[in-house]
Amino acid sequence: MGRKSIREQRRKEILEALYRCLLRKPYSETSIKDIGMEAGINHAMLHYYFRSKEDILLCFIDSISERYSALFRHDLKKIERKDLTRREILKHVFHFMNTHITTDKKLQTIFVEIWGIAIYKPAVHARVKKMYSEWIRELAGFMKPSNGAAADIDSLAMAVVAFQEGVGLFSVSFDLKKKDTMALMEAFQEKILEMLE
Amino acid sequence: MGRKSIREQRRKEILEALYRCLLRKPYSETSIKDIGMEAGINHAMLHYYFRSKEDILLCFIDSISERYSALFRHDLKKIERKDLTRREILKHVFHFMNTHITTDKKLQTIFVEIWGIAIYKPAVHARVKKMYSEWIRELAGFMKPSNGAAADIDSLAMAVVAFQEGVGLFSVSFDLKKKDTMALMEAFQEKILEMLE
Amino acid sequence: MGRKSIREQRRKEILEALYRCLLRKPYSETSIKDIGMEAGINHAMLHYYFRSKEDILLCFIDSISERYSALFRHDLKKIERKDLTRREILKHVFHFMNTHITTDKKLQTIFVEIWGIAIYKPAVHARVKKMYSEWIRELAGFMKPSNGAAADIDSLAMAVVAFQEGVGLFSVSFDLKKKDTMALMEAFQEKILEMLE
Amino acid sequence: MGRKSIREQRRKEILEALYRCLLRKPYSETSIKDIGMEAGINHAMLHYYFRSKEDILLCFIDSISERYSALFRHDLKKIERKDLTRREILKHVFHFMNTHITTDKKLQTIFVEIWGIAIYKPAVHARVKKMYSEWIRELAGFMKPSNGAAADIDSLAMAVVAFQEGVGLFSVSFDLKKKDTMALMEAFQEKILEMLE
DNA sequence: CATGAATGAGTTTTCATTCAT
DNA sequence: GATGAATGAAAACTCATTCAT
CATH class of the missing domain: 1.10.10.60 (Homeodomain-like)
Structure with missing residues (x-):
């Protein structure tokens, strides 16, 4: 061991x-x-x-996907006993995304590149799609109200993730300061939280 | 001539x-x-x-930029005499973005590719950045209230464009239906309009 | 020109x-x-x-095939006016095969190699098969009696060509003298001529 | 043991x-x-x-050579007491060659390949040459009349083996039916038998 | 005996760019 | 202006062989 x-x-x-x-x-x-x-x-x-150069890339995507998945699960443990409201939990989830993913410029740089590759390489596309699908699904899970199901929560979750990616793209391209990127996202996320109430 | x-x-x-x-x-x-x-x-x-292969790409980006710029100016002519409110104008602008840019899958496909190239090639990066800067600036112009200036309007405009790009990315990758992509954006844009009031 | x-x-x-x-x-x-x-x-x-390395080989086989085909047609012209018997014509044909093909050690060397490649590469196999099929068909044409058709002439023609190839193989491998190779074939061919009478 | x-x-x-x-x-x-x-x-x-990759091939050729040699000796035992004429023995020998060697497509496939290698690799060439020399010598032994020696029997034996190899080549390349391959050889071998009388 | 790791030379193929005509 | 020819560098990938464990 x-x-x-x-x-x-x-x-x-x-x-x-x-x-x-x-x-x-x-x-x-x-x-x-x-x-x-x-x-x-x-x-x-x-x-x-x-097996091949592409195989390296595919495994790389998987490894990133697993790393952040594990990191996220670990992060959730911090709050699991705290008996928080949905709003509080979502804020925590958003905060995780903001600090660990969207404002990590190195990660964003690499993912802009991977998105580009995914357009033309089906295998890469499949991996990337799977990764984002899981992210969206997971996020939707936190967004859904415990009592009833809201059909358009899935679209909303996708909108949130799309926004994160858009901001990630811009933060790399415009070399935005971390503080500004955070502010951009938090304002948007606040609106989302309002919409869920 | x-x-x-x-x-x-x-x-x-x-x-x-x-x-x-x-x-x-x-x-x-x-x-x-x-x-x-x-x-x-x-x-x-x-x-x-x-001059070179890269020069072709650079000129290509410029040509796209000019084409959509011209298209947009032409589109604005339709409403210039109509004496619309800021809200109405913005709705029109958003509609242009939605129909001509973000839901044009071919265009989005190519732009995902170009974003990827831009990360590593300074010259391409400069062109892309310039193009989006102009777009954001122009949009901010429409969002600003006629009476006074709002400092965070620029951030808001960037947020809007970032969202458009994020949605464009996802619409290509998840092969979203045009209708769904439109719905996603319009819901978000509605919130933006509310925020401006 | x-x-x-x-x-x-x-x-x-x-x-x-x-x-x-x-x-x-x-x-x-x-x-x-x-x-x-x-x-x-x-x-x-x-x-x-x-197009590729294999394409070179394929074209090479074709070029050899065409060269010998042309050489053979040219050789036939020498006797076309002479009003020879079938036996005499066949002797002439055999002689052409013996002197220009089977005892040409360089050619045989290369063809042993090509036979080997043909086993595993379908495209090469097709070319080689076509070439030998034509040779066999042509030879059978000379062997057929003018009056009636003999069903097993085709097999006989194939046997003749198979024998030539076998002898070619051995002449390369055992480094046989041209004279001996010729003697080997002529004795066999004499038997064939007898069988046709 | x-x-x-x-x-x-x-x-x-x-x-x-x-x-x-x-x-x-x-x-x-x-x-x-x-x-x-x-x-x-x-x-x-x-x-x-x-020792090396080539060493494997060399030993492989030897093993094939020994296998068929043993098989042949074993086959001969069946007729050793029967007091057959030379003609009958030769027919038996031919039959062995036809059924166990020339119509064994797998074996022929591999031998076409080995012939190809033998042209360029002296060590392989030596092994192959030795194997066929032994075969020819052995066959000549059966063809020689008990009373006197005929000088050209050796050539005849080589012709027979060359023919077998040629037919083997063609049976692989033209994917001939076993029956047809047999017929081709038997007709030829009958002529040989006649020549020996 | 057995194994996974390592190496260096070699393979086919592609390409941006240049140039002579 | 236009074209086919030419080049040199580089790419991904393979492999017989060796070696440490």
């Missing part, structure tokens, strides 16, 4: 190397050799640990 | 060919030869009409 | 370079670069003139 | 794995890993049991 197999360790190192590479260059200009160099691993090994 | 120089005509054809190419393949996988073939022009000529 | 287009000239040079390469190394160990060097042409150009 | 050393057992398994691999892919496209996987043995072990 604690000692990971070399295989898993290397795979992880490669995925982290891809992360750092994507901060500098687009995926299409990032060669297998680049990733290998960044990871300090002979480039031929990347084909030993992964 | 009316007879464009052959140079301008050819340049336009090349730009339109790039548009069609980008519907099929990412920019990085679109070769100069592909664009040439699509345009029916020998690929060596593309370097005669443009 | 006489001035071939560069394209055709280059394609021919490349095919001839492949011929020389195949005398030294198997196709699988002959790289595009090797062929390019042998032809004195930058290796990237080979992909300009041909 | 009966219990083969593990080394010999593993070597045999590897050789059999190569046989199955060669039914699917040419030797040049068959990797050491492929053979290992097919044999259920770690690929690094193949270098423990054999």
